[in-house]
Amino acid sequence: MAQASTIDEVVTNGLCSGCGACESIAGRDKLRMGLSPEGFMRPRLAGHLDRETEARALAACTGRGLPPPVFGPGPVQRMFGRIPRITRGHARDPDTRFRAATGGVLTALATFLVESGRVEGVLQIGVSPKDPFRNEPRLNRTRSDILASAASRYGPAAPLKAIGALLDEALRFAVVGKPCDIAALRKMAATDPRIDRQVPYMLAMFCGGCPNIDSTHRIVRSLGEEPEDVAEFRYRGHGWPGPTYVRTHKGGEHRQSYDQTWFSGMHYELMFRCKICVDGLGEHADVVAGDCWVMEDGKPSHREAGDGWNINLGRTLRGSKLLEDASAAGYLHEEPFSVAELVAMHQDHALKKRSVFWRLVGLALTGRPRPGYPGHRVVRAGLLEASPREAWAAFSGVLVRLFGRRNRESAISAPSDYDTITANDPDKITEEDITCP
């Protein structure tokens, strides 16, 4: 078995990234994104899914594979792909820089795109006003709404479930998402020509993987609170990287550092799909932004470092020009940065890339479905770059996971906590958007 042949196979084998493209393509009456029993955003059957509809949804599914990276100018860096423009920088607006995950580059670019009239809005993930743990897709049209969607949400989010409705409305908009969300969008574009016409800019963040919602709840409990008592929750931002922040309905507040949250031995469950991900640095996006960490003893430090700095990668000519224009218009500050510095700082992503081949070998030898990654230099990274120790760790690790059935997830027919779609524009909110069965 090579690739999964049904949506159910994608999901039950842990290959779904939860982007929501299948809901947009199939329609909410057939598939609807919701929280699965495993705490991930997953498609759930909402009606009869006929074969033709399922085939269209599968054509865009990154659980079956990624398209080749977008064609652009410049040489291909063997780990991280084509990078025609690389800088470090930050948003010039101090409030954006403070509230954002890092230096606010994605928020500043989104603001520039709207205020320059290049797009009518930006599809982003924001926090539900009803539930501080729930991430919703929003079409933001103003600076303040874009800023309200800033910062990282290390939990389930399905930005593309909203894209079908936005395309139907003939809107011209940009999209911000994880690299896998943007790869799915490029796949959708192969069969839906509206995407190239209506979505001129695709922006992504560096992504090392996304945990389930239980991981977030565990953070809250480790601070002595219950999730239902929480009124506000931030993973980071309000500084760089900024503290994990909890405010309860009774007004209690907790803050702890990025390292205390993520590197103090707490168990958090990443999607299996993230463990076999080949594209943490967004080779399908126009612009990708990540952390430009302070280096200490040759390693990135996550200690609070004041005002945030991003690494900015222009992946396409259009993305490189966007960075240039946003800087010229006063939205961004940029400074020179090199690919060598990027490689030294984000070794975790290079290791992941070297490991993927061996994880895919584990899937192949056990007859499991696996995504195809044409053009992503996977075989080369695994055979020529990975050390024997890295190869064995990746191969044996995936086997342990597979035989322990730790990649398995419940079927798409399993019950779910249906999620809502919210267009952040009162005119766009329909009764169906806000009331779900």
Ligand SMILES: Cc1cc2nc3c(=O)[nH]c(=O)nc-3n(C[C@H](O)[C@H](O)[C@H](O)COP(=O)(O)OP(=O)(O)OC[C@H]3O[C@@H](n4cnc5c(N)ncnc54)[C@H](O)[C@@H]3O)c2cc1C
């Ligand atoms: C799951 C996850 C994993 C990450 N892993 C890494 C990593 O390995 N290395 C690294 O350097 N940086 C990582 N980051 C990215 C980093 O935290 C910053 O987002 C990035 O540096 C951009 O900073 P910024 O200040 O420009 O972003 P901001 O200006 O704050 O904008 C962030 C944008 O991302 C969107 N967003 C937030 N969470 C999600 C989500 N779950 N799904 C889709 N869109 C979302 C927001 O809506 C907003 O538009 C990760 C972020 C996430 C969400």
